Amino acid sequence: MTCNALKNPKQVKAKPFIKWAGGKSQLLEELINRVPKHFNRYFEPFLGGGALFFALRPVIAHLSDINPELINVYQVVRDNPDLLIEELSKHKYEKIYYYKIRNVDRYETFNNWSNTKRAARLIYLNKTCFNGLYRVNSRGEFNVPFGRHKNPTICDTENLIACSELLQSAEISVKSFELAVKDARADDFVYFDPPYAPLNKTSNFTGYSKNGFDEAMQVKLKETCVELNRKGVKFMLSNSSAAIVLELYKDFNVEFVKASRAINSNAAKRGKINEIIVRNYS
Incomplete structure (x- = not known):
């Protein structure tokens, strides 16, 4: 398929029905501009609010998250x-x-x-x-x-009705990210939006699940990306510009983007920060 081969745009435009920490609504333009022009199936293993899914409206979508309460809602x-x-x-x-x-x-x-x-x-x-x-x-x-x-x-x-219509053909499941993309094939497209690596000791926010998302998981995610690349699967990944992330993905296409983050309880500490978008294609 191509990015134009999506659901009927004349339908009521579905948008995320839930807000999620690290949600991508305010980075959508940057992400959409970097989505491959041609791909088959769409995978999103860290579903969260699903902003990119709702924007792209892919015909074949595999949506997943490790959080059972979130997946139950979808x-x-x-x-x-x-x-x-x-x-x-x-x-x-x-x-x-x-x-x-x-x-x-x-x-x-x-x-x-x-x-x-x-x-x-x-x-x-x-x-x-x-x-x-x-x-x-x-x-x-x-x-x-x-x-x-x-x-x-x-x-x-x-x-909610519009979202329900858009989700009818989607496979929605509770899965770890590596299992979620295990069956991805050449020319499929995967978007990863994991809990971000902390920029410093006070910026860490990984309360999406009771187990969190530590450095070892960041490394495991990178290894998953390497395997996808080997199979010819196109992937795009968002993360912080933390040193460990830059080192992990130095062999891929890494771009810096400015993003507003409003998760801090102190309004004075909210503002634009550098994030990265990683791809294995141009």
Whole structure:
């Protein structure tokens, strides 16, 4: 296929229905300009908010993440949008209520919640927590405080329906990144957006899963990229400009881009920083 052989652009334009740390909405133009003009299947192993997927609208997509709660949301949006919308309509933006819903994952009864109810909970927390941040502790418990928002849209019905339509042909699964791309073949395209390597000891944010993403995982990811390159698979990867990342990918095409990062709780420390985009093609 080519990048023009995508879903019908006349449909309602689906956009990310969830905010994710390190989301690529503000870097989309830079990324889209570097997507190969021709590719077969699309793989995105660190799905997060899925900004590039929603922008590209690929016909054949393999979407995955190691976070089961996140993948459950995508599967529910694809398979049961009406039930999800109904469940979301029950939630309210109120501080005491927020902590009640947030803290249900501390109890065994949470395991009995339906997939739809769990999906609605995650979207609700994402829309009402501080800074739209997803973070869990070592026990896998969501621990982000209540956020101050002006009338947040907890349920964007039109967008959820549009996202559901776009996701109909997508394979969505819980997988580690290396397993997610194991079957990628020549002329497939993989986009990696891993938890970034920290620029310094205080900038590390890898709370996407209870296990984090350390230096050894960064090395493992690079080895996966080397194997994809050997098979003729095209890949593009985003990461910080940390020294370890520059060293790992020095044999590939590395470009610096400016990106705004708003994950810091101190607004004065938010701003544009250097990130890199790595590719094995020009």
